[in-house]
Amino acid sequence: MLSVLGMLFDGIAYGMLLFLMSVGLSVTLGMMNFVNLAHCSFAMLGGYVTVTLMNDAGWPFFATLPIAFVAAAAASVVLERVFFRRFYHAGELPQCLLTIGIVFVSIAAAAYIYGTDQQPVQLPDYLQGSLHLMGLDFAVYRLVLIAIALAITVLLVVTVEATRFGAKVRAAVNNQRMARGLGIDVDTLFAVTFALGSGLAGLGGALAIAMLGLDPSFALTYLIYVLIVVAVGGLGSIAGSFAAAMLLGVADLAGKYYIPAFGSILIYVVMLAMIMVRPTGLFGRR
Amino acid sequence: MTEPLLSLRDVRAGYGAGIVLDGISFDLPARGSLAVLGRNGVGKSTLILTLMGYTQIARGRIVWRGADITGQPPHRRARAGIGWVAQEREIFATLSVEENLTVAARDGSWTLAAVYDLFPRLAERRRNLGNQLSGGEQQMLAIARALMTNPALLLLDEPLEGLAPIVVEELAAAIRRMTEQGEGAFILVEQHADIALSLTRSALVLERGRIVHSGPSAQLLADPAALDRLIGLRLAEA
Known part of the structure; x- marks a missing residue:
């Protein structure tokens, strides 16, 4: 399926995974200026939770997804309470060193427990195969993936744009000092947001296995x-x-x-071009 | 004698190793009002930031309703009843006017209806984003947002700075109405000494981080020579 539409479809499914795995980092980085390079380690954790529950415990695929979310969120809370919170005022270099260290630890731990091979995952029959629509084949799993990611996106947008919790998050991202000065407990708000963002990464990691594969280098790649x-x-x-x-x-x-031949470089060219045109990002304000 | 709402005892504070304020002591009664005057850079805003918990306090104590809050973080002070109108207004640009007002609101007599009554312009612009407001509207929003937390003490850091004279008059009138109907105390830092003195009961003048004068506002307002000596401002006919 090398047609333009087919490529677009696959690209969108892939983009949905990237969105789930990155939106939490974007929000928490915007709020606390905390550089968490270990964000993808939470995604990887979600992936391994799903693999383990499916292959060792015989759980159905969909039942593992909430557990992947909760496990990644819980792990992030522990790391935030134990390590990250001591580094909020430490500057970017110590934050990067701390979190990249956690990345390497997570890679080593995954390799120790699961080995360095790609994890096999057997999707249920109804998620395999493809739908034939308008002369094109759409992989069922990717359709489901897009549907799940869209549903989560809608939920996320409604939460952030239409609830008081969301308004507090936006206020804290916008001006942390003033948010505190009005009585908003930014530290607690951040911990909750951080856990939710990491949980989404875990879910993204679980959904990614069937499309991107899973091995210990996932956290870095x-x-x-x-x-x-x-x-x-x-x-x-x-x-x-x-x-x-x-x-x-x-x-x-x-x-x-x-x-x-040029493919794996293209995205970096796109990124450089984007950053040169809009240094604060597509929708960024600073 | 009743306990003061706020008292500072020999406070020495600044940023990091730099000391900006030294030996600051004063009491503010419940429903009291205090003007903080002085030339640029004498530590007026630092005093406000110290009350909010954004500076390092090297010595002294801040007592709020009988409890020592010297080491408390800003959000606890806000929740304890100190409202802050920052010098740079610091409106949440990505929130609507109404969201700015409700995001940190706490129960009390200041409700959305009450602040819209005080600043009708904000009601007209309730759906606009914070970054779509004029300077005067931003200042109204900053004051209204602090009122929505229903503070027992409102800190106003140069609320009239950089505004057109007509807007200054409108805001000064609003502050007067607010203080007449409000239950709370307030501290007003202001370059417009005449307006600040006419709005408050007592005043203190800072000079290089120390209090060089304190007394009733009316007395200082009636003594242009003292004002000129203390803050180097000749007042227009007050």
Whole structure:
């Protein structure tokens, strides 16, 4: 399925995964200026939780997804309480060193427990195969993936745009000092937001296995993509992250389909061009 | 004698190693009003930031309703009843006017209806985003947003700065109405000494981080020579 439409479809499915894995980082980075390079380790954790529950415990695929979310969220709360909170005022270099260290620990831990091979995952029959529509074949799993990601996006946008919790998050992203001065407990708000964002990454990681595969290098490989999404989308912007993730997903696949020799470089060219035109990101305000 | 709402005892504060304020002591009664005057850079805004918990306090104590709040973080002070109107207004640009008002609101007599009554312009612009407002409207919003937290003490840091004279008059009138109907106390930092003195009961003048004068506002307002000596401003006929 190398037609333009087919490529677009795959690119959008891929972009949805990137969105789920990056939106949490965008919001928490925008709020606390905390550089969490370990964000994709939470995605990887979600992936391994799903693999373990399916292969060792015989759980159905969909039943593992909430557990992947909760496990990643819980792990992030522990790390936030134990390590990250001590580094909020430490500057970017110590934050990067701390979190990249956690990335390497997570990679080593995953390799120790699961080995370095790709994890096999057997999707249920009804998620395999493809739908034939308008002369094109659409992989069922990717359709389901897009539907789930869209539903989560709607839920996320409604939460952030139409609830008081969301208004507090936006206020804290916009001006942390003033938010505190009005009585908003930014630290607690951040911890909750951080847990939700990490949970979404875990869910993204679980959904990604069937499309991107899963091995211990996942935490580092997709960190690059997630950082590009955050940089291009603009800090703290959900709409920006969404647009950037779609752009990156489609551009990356288009590059690999049409100009394979140059394909893996194309996204970096796209990112550089975007950053030069709009240094604060697509929808960024700073 | 009743306990003061706020008292500062020999406070020495600043940013990091830099000391800006030294030996600051004063009491503010419930429903009291205090003008903080002085030339640029004498520490007026630092005093406000110190009351909010944004500076490092090297010595002294801040007592709020009998409890020591010297080491408390800003959000706790806000929840304890201190409302803050920041010098740079610091409107949440990505929130609508109404969201700016409700995001940190707490129960009390200041409701959306009450602040819209005080600033009808904000009601007209309730759906606009914070970054779509004029300077005067932003200032109204900053004051209204602080009122929505129903503070027992409102800190106003140069609320009239940089505004057109007509807007200054409108805002000064609003502050007067607010203080007449409000239950709370307020501290007003202001370059417009005449307006600040006419709105408050007592005043203090800072000079290089220290209090060099304190007394009733009316007395200072009636003594142009003292004002000129203290803050170097000749007042227009008050």
